[in-house]
Amino acid sequence: MQLTLGLAQIDTVLGDVKANLEKHMTYIEQARQQGVDLVCFPELSLTGYNLQDLTYEVAIRPTPDHPVFKPLFEASRDMDIVVSYVDEDSRSRFYIAAAYLSQGELLHVHRKVYLPTYTLFDEGRYFAWGDDLRAFDTRFGRIGMLLCEDFWHASPPTLLWLDGAELLLMLSASPGRGLDTGDKMASVRWVERVNQAYAGLFTDFVVHTNRVGFEDGFIFWGGSLIYDPDGELVAQAPYLEEHLLVTPIDLNQLHRTRARLPLLRDERTALTARTLERIISENPEGGAR
Amino acid sequence: MSVDQYLDQLSINTDLARRALVAFIRDETTRAGFERAVLGLSGGIDSSLVAYLTAEALGPENVLGVRMPYQSSSQASLDHAQLVIDALGIRSLTVEITPMVDPLFERFPDLSALRRGNIMARQRMIILFDQSAADRALVMGTSNKTETLLGYSTLFGDSAAALQPIGDLYKYQVRQLSRALGVPAEIVDKPPSADLWPGQTDEGELGYTYDEADQILYLLIDRRYTLDEAVEAGFERKLVEQVWRTVQRTHYKRRLPVVAKLSQRTIGHDFLYVRDWGT
Numbered sequence: 001m002q003l004t005l006g007l008a009q010i011d012t013v014l015g016d017v018k019a020n021l022e023k024h025m026t027y028i029e030q031a032r033q034q035g036v037d038l039v040c041f042p043e044l045s046l047t048g049y050n051l052q053d054l055t056y057e058v059a060i061r062p063t064p065d066h067p068v069f070k071p072l073f074e075a076s077r078d079m080d081i082v083v084s085y086v087d088e089d090s091r092s093r094f095y096i097a098a099a100y101l102s103q104g105e106l107l108h109v110h111r112k113v114y115l116p117t118y119t120l121f122d123e124g125r126y127f128a129w130g131d132d133l134r135a136f137d138t139r140f141g142r143i144g145m146l147l148c149e150d151f152w153h154a155s156p157p158t159l160l161w162l163d164g165a166e167l168l169l170m171l172s173a174s175p176g177r178g179l180d181t182g183d184k185m186a187s188v189r190w191v192e193r194v195n196q197a198y199a200g201l202f203t204d205f206v207v208h209t210n211r212v213g214f215e216d217g218f219i220f221w222g223g224s225l226i227y228d229p230d231g232e233l234v235a236q237a238p239y240l241e242e243h244l245l246v247t248p249i250d251l252n253q254l255h256r257t258r259a260r261l262p263l264l265r266d267e268r269t270a271l272t273a274r275t276l277e278r279i280i281s282e283n284p285e286g287g288a289r
Numbered sequence: 290m291s292v293d294q295y296l297d298q299l300s301i302n303t304d305l306a307r308r309a310l311v312a313f314i315r316d317e318t319t320r321a322g323f324e325r326a327v328l329g330l331s332g333g334i335d336s337s338l339v340a341y342l343t344a345e346a347l348g349p350e351n352v353l354g355v356r357m358p359y360q361s362s363s364q365a366s367l368d369h370a371q372l373v374i375d376a377l378g379i380r381s382l383t384v385e386i387t388p389m390v391d392p393l394f395e396r397f398p399d400l401s402a403l404r405r406g407n408i409m410a411r412q413r414m415i416i417l418f419d420q421s422a423a424d425r426a427l428v429m430g431t432s433n434k435t436e437t438l439l440g441y442s443t444l445f446g447d448s449a450a451a452l453q454p455i456g457d458l459y460k461y462q463v464r465q466l467s468r469a470l471g472v473p474a475e476i477v478d479k480p481p482s483a484d485l486w487p488g489q490t491d492e493g494e495l496g497y498t499y500d501e502a503d504q505i506l507y508l509l510i511d512r513r514y515t516l517d518e519a520v521e522a523g524f525e526r527k528l529v530e531q532v533w534r535t536v537q538r539t540h541y542k543r544r545l546p547v548v549a550k551l552s553q554r555t556i557g558h559d560f561l562y563v564r565d566w567g568t
Contacts, residue, residue: 216563
């Protein structure tokens with residue numbers, strides 16, 4: 001089965017949801033013309049990243065009649081769409097979230113479970129921590145979504161894999177850091193390395209959509225990419241430029257790779273669970289030794 | 290004792306730095322509603338490098354380089370600034386500050402070299418920000434990471450700017466990037482000087498070399514070494530402690546003025562929006 005992916009590597013206007021929505025609609029139209037089945041936007045694509053006090057002004061509850069989400073729901077009738085925004089729950093807690101829209105409906109919302117609050121990051125000051133990880137069924141197979149720091153930790157991708165995800169959609173607004181003599185900044189090399197590792201370790205497709213542009217000196221580097229279940233690079237968007245990366249992937253490769261390399265078949269999930277329970281019982285104060 | 294083993298670790302990929310900084314200047318200028326930039330050209334390496342980056346980002350016709358000599362400024366400084374202007378084909382202006390600052394010097398005849406230097410730096414700031422308004426051009430800063438960390442600048446003088454494109458590059462990296470961009474060798478290789486009085490050099494005033502300062506700052510800040518670890522790495526304790534005290538003592542220069550918090554929501558404390566808000 002062929003799936004044509006569209007990775008919309010966009011820049012955003014900080015705090016201007018209307019302007020960002022217009023850009024989404026432009027990219028969705030371009031994707032439609034190129035036969036895209038599933039288009040992915042980066043983390044906080046509707047709002048921009050470094051929101052600080054803007055967080056509370058741009059928050060949304062994604063309902064079909066919401067003025068921002070209505071056109072996205074409509075556009076999702078013939079193309080699946082992943083967007084990211086600030087999600088406000090019914091008790092006014094704010095989350096960094098990603099929504100998967102398909103055939104005019106909201107199929108899944110992922111709320112970021114790891115909020116970086118160190119060095120240049122301050123997400124924990126503004127956002128609530130998501131507390132759920134689950135894969136979900138789509139017309140292209142079972143998918144898991146993660147937001148940036150979520151996949152700097154190994155457990156969320158691992159859990160989504162065990163929950164049946166064949167396609168991991170990673171959404172980032174990742175500022176580059178660590179300029180040295182390498183051909184990419186250290187953080188860029190790190191992200192590409194772990195995404196490639198996840199694809200190989202899980203024999204999954206890993207699809208990373210990262211934004212571009214600048215916010216007060218943060219440099220969002222782009223370089224969105226797709227790794228196949230062998231851990232090989234399928235396609236990559238350029239660095240530092242807006243780009244719509246349109247790439248067909250062959251989902252049958254999951255069958256071929258897993259026939260050769262049955263890592264999923266042999267995974268001992270119950271052993272993992274037993275070991276985790278032991279570690280937790282021996283360390284009631286914290287999650288790890 | 291001279292230690293230079295950490296200079297290798299300071300080396301950067303100049304292609305990547307150039308691409309990122311050119312894109313940064315273009316983006317931050319245009320999103321603020323500007324197409325043009327203005328900067329002071331001292332004839333030194335920092336302002337020369339920023340001129341090269343800005344000309345590439347905005348086009349040379351959109352960059353105004355201003356030479357602002359005082360009567361004691363060296364001819365070499367003027368000539369080197371002209372080299373940059375000619376090489377890049379940017380627009381230029383020469384505004385002599387002598388008739389502007391001399392009346393103040395005469396009013397206070399006992400001015401120390403420091404006060405005279407500060408007055409000259411602030412006079413140049415006045416000229417640049419006036420040209421900014423006249424030309425609808427953003428003022429490009431030319432401070433590097435080393436001098437910013439050491440507070441080796443005049444507050445509201447040469448440190449005043451809209452953007453600091455090379456503010457995260459140590460002097461060693463500034464030299465490396467300047468060579469890669471083709472800044473003339475006579476500018477790259479001469480001893481850095483604020484040229485506020487004849488014979489002044491940065492390293493003479495600081496009391497240590499830029500290579501020493503760069504490596505110590507890199508270890509303490511970028512690599513999070515403790516002072517003891519920096520000493521174990523081969524640097525003299527006296528020097529390491531001196532550099533770190535200087536960083537601490539000059540921190541006020543790197544922060545906005547402090548507001549006393551009285552209300553529920555206070556500028557600088559809990560009224561938090563980045564500058565690129567809405568753009």
